[in-house]
Amino acid sequence: AQKITQTQPGMFVQEKEAVTLDCTYDTSDQSYGLFWYKQPSSGEMIFLIYQGSYDEQNATEGRYSLNFQKARKSANLVISASQLGDSAMYFCAMRSSGAGSYQLTFGKGTKLSVIP
Amino acid sequence: AAGVIQSPRHLIKEKRETATLKCYPIPRHDTVYWYQQGPGQDPQFLISFYEKMQSDKGSIPDRFSAQQFSDYHSELNMSSLELGDSALYFCASSFGTTHTDTQYFGPGTRLTVL
Numbered sequence: 001a002q003k004i005t006q007t008q009p010g011m012f013v014q015e016k017e018a019v020t021l022d023c024t025y026d027t028s029d030q031s032y033g034l035f036w037y038k039q040p041s042s043g044e045m046i047f048l049i050y051q052g053s054y055d056e057q058n059a060t061e062g063r064y065s066l067n068f069q070k071a072r073k074s075a076n077l078v079i080s081a082s083q084l085g086d087s088a089m090y091f092c093a094m095r096s097s098g099a100g101s102y103q104l105t106f107g108k109g110t111k112l113s114v115i116p
Numbered sequence: 117a118a119g120v121i122q123s124p125r126h127l128i129k130e131k132r133e134t135a136t137l138k139c140y141p142i143p144r145h146d147t148v149y150w151y152q153q154g155p156g157q158d159p160q161f162l163i164s165f166y167e168k169m170q171s172d173k174g175s176i177p178d179r180f181s182a183q184q185f186s187d188y189h190s191e192l193n194m195s196s197l198e199l200g201d202s203a204l205y206f207c208a209s210s211f212g213t214t215h216t217d218t219q220y221f222g223p224g225t226r227l228t229v230l
Contacts, residue, residue: 050216102171104160
């Protein structure tokens with residue numbers, strides 16, 4: 001069974017500052033993918049960044065980067081130079097390589113509020 | 117770039133009625149997924165289809181059924197609706213079925229059961 005834990009229900013960050021959103025995971029699979037999604041108040045689910053379990057380098061996508069520490073089973077999202085539009089719910093998700101396992105398992109999410 | 121299309125965007129039904137949600141995946145994507153997100157909750161996986169065959173099943177009630185058609189669009193059919201079915205229903209699609217393939221979500225259908 002897989003589990004994603006996001007321990008920060010809510011976070012505040014000053015505009016233009018960097019912020020780290022925590023995510024730890026638990027799986028017995030050797031191969032898996034980790035994903036971060038953003039959900040604004042309008043409700044859509046927007047893909048941000050992906051990290052594979054065998055990727056040696058941390059993933060980066062523009063202002064988003066993933067601090068992947070495999071031994072600690074953590075995949076923290078770092079947002080640099082926060083903008084007001086970054087205010088949203090952020091979900092960490094995982095998908096394993098297990099046969100017949102197509103689903104994403106999500107954490108409970110972190111609500112990020114960017115302060116002007 | 118084309119995104120996942122879901123219709124309708126909003127739906128209001130009475131208890132015990134039926135509802136049909138439609139999903140049009142990103143062109144060339146071969147896998148479709150359905151998720152249910154209750155208020156203040158994280159999305160929960162319902163069911164997925166690869167090349168028109170059911171590929172995985174999650175916590176989908178027996179009152180719900182789904183299928184993927186020859187043009188790859190998918191429909192989620194919900195019968196005997198209950199108040200607890202009120203939620204945001206997402207369809208997602210991917211090109212490929214491995215754990216490295218990103219699932220792109222549609223805007224969701226917000227179902228309200230009165």
